[in-house]
Every structure is written in C-alpha cells, then in structure tokens.
Amino acid sequence: xxxxxxTQVPIHEIIANRWSGRxxxxxxxxxxxxxxxxxxxxxxAPSCFGDQPWRxxxxxxxxxxxxxxxxxxxxxxxxxxxxxxAPVLLLVCADTLFNHNQQPNRWAQYDTGAxxxxxxxxxxxxxxxxxxxxxxxxxxxxxxxxIPMQYIPMAMLSVGYAADVASLAxxxxxxxxxxxxxxxxxxxxxxxxWGKSIV
Numbered sequence: 001x002x003x004x005x006x007t008q009v010p011i012h013e014i015i016a017n018r019w020s021g022r023x024x025x026x027x028x029x030x031x032x033x034x035x036x037x038x039x040x041x042x043x044x045a046p047s048c049f050g051d052q053p054w055r056x057x058x059x060x061x062x063x064x065x066x067x068x069x070x071x072x073x074x075x076x077x078x079x080x081x082x083x084x085x086a087p088v089l090l091l092v093c094a095d096t097l098f099n100h101n102q103q104p105n106r107w108a109q110y111d112t113g114a115x116x117x118x119x120x121x122x123x124x125x126x127x128x129x130x131x132x133x134x135x136x137x138x139x140x141x142x143x144x145x146x147i148p149m150q151y152i153p154m155a156m157l158s159v160g161y162a163a164d165v166a167s168l169a170x171x172x173x174x175x176x177x178x179x180x181x182x183x184x185x186x187x188x189x190x191x192x193x194w195g196k197s198i199v
C-alpha cells in the first residue's frame with residue numbers, strides 16, 4: 001500500500017512515505033548488506049556528546065530462525081499476529097550511562113529514538129518497511145539475550161518488504177487500511193510560549 005502523509009506543506013518524500021505497515025511479504029528476504037545499511041543509518045544519528053548510547057540486537061529469520069523465534073516470543077500476542085511474516089527483527093536498547101565518564105545519561109533514550117527513526121527512514125528509502133513496537137516483554141528479552149542491566153530495552157522493530165494487505169485479516173486489516181491521521185500542528189507546536197499556536 002502507498003499511504004503518504006497528508007501534510008499542510010510539502011515535506012521530503014522519504015518522510016511522507018514512511019509508515020508503520022503490518023503486511024510483510026514472506027517471499028522476500030532482507031540481505032545482510034541491506035541490514036548493515038540500516039545499522040549505518042542508526043550509527044550516524046546525533047547524540048549528546050556523540051556518545052551513541054544505542055545498542056541493537058538483530059535477528060534475521062533466514063540466517064538464524066531459532067534466534068528470530070526467541071525474539072518473536074518476546075512480542076505481545078497482538079503484534080505476533082502480523083510480525084510472524086517479517087524476516088528481520090531488531091531490539092533497540094539505550095545505555096543508561098555515558099561512555100566517557102560512566103555518569104547517568106538522561107538523554108540516552110531520546111538519542112536512541114533518533115537512531116531508531118534513522119533505521120525507519122533508511123528502510124523506506126530502500127523500499128523496505130519498518131515498524132517500531134512497544135508491545136514486547138522487556139524482561140523476557142533481557143533474560144533470553146543476556147542484556148546487561150545498564151541497558152534499557154526500548155522497542156522492537158520489524159523490517160521487511162511490504163505485501164498486499166489481503167494477507168491480513170480482522171482488526172489488523174482494519175488498522176492497516178485506515179486513513180493516516182495526526183493531531184493538528186497547533187495542538188503540538190507552539191510559538192514563543194506554551195499553548196500559543198505556531199500557525
């Protein structure tokens with residue numbers, strides 16, 4: 001499906017065309033080179049002190065189906081219904097401490113979000129679809145993949161090629177085909193002081 005954002009003014013097509021689809025093509029794999037390109041995009045995200053607090057674990061179903069299944073098992077059942085067709089899963093974690101002085105990094109989660117968004121935009125530019133998910137069991141992921149307590153599991157991402165929405169059913173299909181919406185600009189962005197509309 002092609003569901004570009006309906007914007008007030010034109011924005012870059014990569015941003016306008018990025019969306020979190022749920023229908024994945026089971027017949028198309030994602031290559032190792034493509035995965036490295038996604039990770040390079042994350043690597044070059046901005047961060048406080050250039051600390052790069054993000055850490056990603058990547059599972060490619062076509063290279064290690066067992067590990068991919070372990071990651072899949074950490075997802076909420078509502079996500080499993082459609083993620084089952086995605087060839088690649090990623091877990092995004094944030095380092096709670098600065099690398100240069102081991103002091104608490106309160107910007108780590110913010111910076112890690114920027115790295116994850118870079119993955120989504122890079123995926124879109126490559127004809128892939130990425131979907132970020134908060135619906136996963138962080139404790140299960142930490143235990144299954146031996147994630148140190150210093151790192152916070154933030155989100156999981158599914159990546160793959162989009163399929164026809166006919167592969168979906170029920171509520172998932174309804175959500176997939178719904179019109180994309182966002183709150184109006186004046187509800188989110190202010191000029192000079194809180195609550196004063198920018199438009």
